[in-house]
Amino acid sequence: MPITFITGATSGFGKAAAEKFAANGHALIINGRREDRLQALSNKLQEQYHVAVLPLVFDVRDQQAVFNAVQGLSAEWQQIDILVNNAGLAAGRDFFNEADLNDWNTMVDTNIKGFMYVAQAVSKLMVPLKKGHIINIGSIAGKQVYEKGNVYCATKHAVDALNQAMRIDLLRHNIRVTAIHPGAAETEFSLVRLKGDAKAASEVYTGMKALTAEDIAETIYWTTTLPPHVCVNDMIVTCVQQADAFYYNRV
Template identity: 65%
Template sequence: MKKTVFITGATAGFGEACARKFAANNYRLILNGRRVERLEQLQKELQDQYGTESLLLPFDVRDRATATEAIENLPEAWQQIDFLINNAGLALGRDLFDEASLDDWDTMIDTNVKGLLYVSKAVVPYMVKQGGGHIINLGSIAGKEVYERGNAYCASKYAVDALSRGMRIDLLRHKIKVTAIHPGAAETEFSLVRFKGDAEAAGKVYDGYEPLVGEDIAEIIYYTATLPAHVCINDLVVTCTAQANASHFFKG
């Protein structure tokens, strides 16, 4: 039987790249995202190109009731989830702490932390029942180092780091692997969302160096997912060559 990968935030960036990577390697996909039209287009493209079988779950991970209901009521044929890629997440604003928006903070915490919890809590029982599985959480270098104007976003990604470590310990007895991937600067929709649609400001983030792209992270996630059963990469920080840490870049 083909293995099944559940990807949140599959409509863009790392999530979409993961969908394409796993589809190309003959996996079944459960695809989540808020933008139904994009999900449907991705489903069609993967079906046409690879013959991929996929199930769409269009919900906002921040909505606990909807997320829980959708996952708990999966068709029986889709209940064996081998991999969960918790990719849904975002940054909003680049404001100093005292000037930041509480609404932005709520959105980041509700998506990056609570959404990850809601989805994971609903998926884990399936993995427990089948005697194993692998959860891959998308963190950020911002979850390893705090930088100016990062405040609540950094806090939310520090939480992902802590939750990944806690899940790894608590789920050990169920033979469930947990991997946290922490990308540095990556040219996806990330900066466009962070700057609230300001394409000019978003584009300047990557001036002078070659950042990561979604496919880079998808390749790494696929690698961690296809290691032998007795091997688990627990924690991995990934940057482009031009980036040393959260604040230091070589541009030129």
């Protein structure tokens, strides 16, 4: 039974990915900060799909907590086949000169530093096995910068660069590294970004059928089903009504 480690599993892409991999017989290590949600998901997956699930509650921003959790895994759970490096967020959407520095720090600490901590901790376990697949969840904001995106876009550009760097540095260890960059996807993302303003969050997707968390989970899973000599390096995924970070066909 393959083992898949998913960060940010309590909502959005991470939760949908956990359900998809569990449905296909993977044992799961799931991570999140919200213990109640994580435990509820763990119970649901075990009951519905009869797979082993190990919930790990920690904040990816906490370097020591990340390494303690990963290094503290039992020998059996250390045999990780796939990492879905998903934990991330956007906080605020403001002009550069008006932005809240706390928002900036939260995004940098989560989307870059936390992202790196998890990837390094897990890759250290994959190296002796000479195999593994790391899937980094980026964003179309990592390809194009838009108004009021400033630091969020910067963090996702960093994810894009780090994805390339991981692929180069882990090449000698036969580890596949994939980046998936979603466009507009209707999850809790905008609600978090806009500080709980449900009306403003819903307006982000007005006039189009946006991606769902399940769409991205399907894409993530598909990249892991290809022959072992095949690696999808980089993929941008949008709904049909979105061409890039700027152009939409709203009806």
